[in-house]
Amino acid sequence: MLRVEAINSGYGNAQVLRDVSLDVAAGEILCLMGRNGAGKTTAMKTIMGLLPLMSGRITLDGQDVGRLPAHEVARAGIGYIPQGRRLFTELTVAQNLEIGLMTRKSGPHVRTRVLELFPRLSERLNQRAETLSGGEQQMLATARALCIEPKVLILDEPTEGLQPSMIEAIRDVVVRLRNEGVAILLVEQRVDAVLALADRVAFLENGILAETVTPERMRTDAALLKRYLGV
Amino acid sequence: MLAALEGAVTAAVLALTAIGLSLVFGVMRVVNVAHGEFYMLGAVIAWSVATSLGGHPAIGFAAALVIAPVVVGLLAAAADMTILKRINYDPERTIVATIGLLYIIQQVTLMTYGPEARPVEPPFNHRLALPWVEWGEQGLALYWPWGLSTTSYKLAVIGAAIVVLLGVWVMMTRTKIGLIMRATQLDRDMAQAFGIPVERVYAIVFGIGAGLAALGAVLIVPIQQAYYLMGADPLLLSFIVVIIGGLGSLPGTVLAALLIGMSDGIISVFFSPTLAKILATLLVALVLVFRPQGLFGTRAA
Structure with a gap:
């Protein structure tokens, strides 16, 4: 569904990603893993068109989205849940x-459906986003991305700093979406969460996609984690 | 009382001009130094529209009221797309670019319109005597002292400004385009990630901001005159107002416009216009020292 072919990108003249290829069905x-600064968030931003593509191709169902202006990437059907939630705080x-x-x-049926997934949000509709708790903010960020009925959902560390019950709630929604046929690209640091969710795991190292493995392989091969995550 | 009325007229026009500046800064983070020139352009276009259309002055004025803000708005939007977009809305470079724009607009006006100050006839202008109360022989009595009067046009300016400001407020809080503008203001990248064409929003905001300045100018030309250097004062006062009110805060801007406009009117009548400017500038300095985010501003995260 989402196919990323040999992309190079970065900030201004500082190149971060080098010939990264991956695809999600x-x-x-x-799951995308790697140390801090390996280029995980850069990869997400590049897919969303927020960082310019130096070379390479990004396609969604065969449609070239890598050359679209940033605001049309979302319209093609990619929902983005960024790191740190990035809600419109005053709204x-x-x-x-x-x-x-x-x-x-x-x-309106989409709105109804999204609110069914996150009933707590429907109690807080007229509250400003910045007044929500951390978990509720993450729910809202997820709900906002689901409002576009995405074909591909990109989540950048969605469980960072959340209490276990919230992590559980977010995870349930992610699994549910996968079962509905959404392609999900997830950046996650916690190994246990990755093992429980992932169909495949890709490791980024210094801006290069080093290896893509199955969760089974990750479970058995401790050297992998040591090499790419340092744990 | 007379001074308060004069002040209210100044405040009304100032509020329109400053709200445009505040909107542009709030959403785009662009300090538009050319704002005063868009104001001047509004006045000059109002003059040319009003004089080229014959008939009753009201027809020409009504036409100017519509045409001038629209033309200026379109010009500003074009300037945004051709200049500001090219320099990526970089904060420092936009200041330099808008200074350049200021001189271009000013000198082109000088070359075409000329150095004269020209008046526009007000659409209606009745003298209204104002009553005053005094303790007379039969208790409280109203009387109409000589010299205490205003014109219906000045009251209309105040009324029109209030209507437009309410319109801007409704647009920002109740409509879809307002929602899009606020989302763009809060987080530009995320707005893009949710399908908002940020560049088009910027062009529209820049146009609306300049259009509001032009509208303020059209309202003021029947009282003052259209002149190619008239943009400097409103620019300075708008900046003062926007700084006092809090950059990007619309209610703060309106309140500060009221404060500065009224005090400018009152102090100018009783003391001197220079003193009014001195006090306004002093107020800016005090606000910057004690409340740098402005009276109503929120601290930048």
């Missing part, structure tokens, strides 16, 4: 969702 969870929960709904002109 519908109904699959691909209310309802307004944050509305921005999501406007992206692809989703109908």
Whole structure:
């Protein structure tokens, strides 16, 4: 579904990613792991069109999205849940969702469905996003991305700093989406979460995609984690 | 009382001009030094529209009221797309670019419109005597002292400004385009990641900001005159207002415009206009020292 071919990108003249290729199929969870500064977030931002592509191709169902202006990438059907949530803090929960709904002109049934997934948000619709708890903010960030009915969902460390019950709630939604056929690209640091969720695991090292393995391989081969994560 | 009324007229026009500047800074983080020139352009276009259309002055004025802000808005949007977009909205470079824009607009106006100050006839202008209360022989009595009067046009300016400001407020809080602008203001990257064409939003905001300045100018030309250097004062006062009110805060801007406009009017009448400017500048200095984010601003994260 989402196919990234030999992309090079970075910030200004500082190149971060070198010939990174990966692909995620519908109904699959691909976890991206690597040390801090390995280029995980850079890869996400490049896919979203927020960083310029120096070379390479990014396609979604065969459609070239790598050369689209940033605001059209989301319209093609990629939902993005960035690191640190990045909500529109001064807007209310309802307004944050509305921005999501406007992206692809989703109908009211999408909103109803998203609120069914996160019932706690429907109690807080008129509250400003910045007044929500950390877990609720993460729910809102996820809900906002789901409002565009994504074919591909990109999550950048969604469970960072959350309490276990919230991690559980987010995970349930991710699994549910996978079962509905959404392609999921997940950046995650916690090994146990990756082992429980991932269909495949890709390791980034210094901007280069070093290896893609199955979770079984990761479970048995301790040297992998030592090499790419330092644990 | 007379001074307060004059002050209110100044405040009304100032609020329109400053809200445009504040909107542009709030959403785009661009300090638009050319803002005063868009104001001047509004006045000059108002004059040319009003004089080229014959008939009753009201027709020409009404036409100017529509045409001038639209033309100026489109010009500004074009300037945004051709200049500001090219330099990536870099904060320092946009200041230099808008200074350049300031001189270009000013000198082109000088070359075409000329150095004269020209008046526009107000659409209606009745003298209204104002009542005053005094303790007379039969208790409290109203009377109409000689010289205490204003014109219906000045009251209309105040009214029009209030209507437009309410309109801007409704646009920002109740409409889709307002929501999009606020989302862009809060997080540009995320706005893009949710399908908002940020560059187009910027062009629209820059256009609306300049259009508001032009609208303020059209309202003021029947009272003052259209002149190619008239942009400097409103620019300075707008900056003062925006700094006092808090950069990017719309309610703060309106309140500060009221404060500066009223005090400018009152102090100018009783003392001197220079003193009014001195006090306003002093107020800016005090605000910057004790509350750098402005009276209503929120601290940048």
